[in-house]
Amino acid sequence: MLDICQRGKEISREIIGRAGARERVEGMETLWNKVRKNLVEWYGTAYDKTDELARLGKKKIEIAGLNRAIEKHLSELGGKIYDLIAVHNHRGNKTADNEDVQHLVGEIRKLEKQLKLKEEEIESIKEEKKQE
Numbered sequence: 850m851l852d853i854c855q856r857g858k859e860i861s862r863e864i865i866g867r868a869g870a871r872e873r874v875e876g877m878e879t880l881w882n883k884v885r886k887n888l889v890e891w892y893g894t895a896y897d898k899t900d901e902l903a904r905l906g907k908k909k910i911e912i913a914g915l916n917r918a919i920e921k922h923l924s925e926l927g928g929k930i931y932d933l934i935a936v937h938n939h940r941g942n943k944t945a946d947n948e949d950v951q952h953l954v955g956e957i958r959k960l961e962k963q964l965k966l967k968e969e970e971i972e973s974i975k976e977e978k979k980q981e
Contacts (some may be wrong), residue, residue: 901974905971906930908974909971912964915963915967919957919961919964920959922957925953926957929947929953930951
């Protein structure tokens with residue numbers, strides 16, 4: 850995607866460069882040249898904004914997937930704990946020491962870390978655009 854962005858910017862510069870050279874040769878700026886220059890600038894701005902929104906959208910979709918995985922594990926964890934307490938009459942530390950429960954808690958923690966990284970990436974993209 851970055852290659853496409855870079856190529857779009859290069860094309861914009863070429864068009865502006867050609868238009869500028871013709872204007873200097875003719876000695877005056879025509880209405881068409883003004884319109885073309887504005888269109889190229891608007892295209893560049895729209896393209897940059899589209900790129901930013903696409904990157905943010907991708908990260909938000911990844912976050913939604915992580916949230917869904919966390920929800921799935923929490924639901925499974927709740928079922929295991931219910932089963933241990935209601936069916937097997939486990940109380941206190943026996944539940945926390947259960948191997949299945951420990952595995953699910955570990956999976957949830959991993960997903961929470963991934964979620965935090967995705968949220969930081971979104972903030973990084975937003976900050977990157979503010980600096981431009």
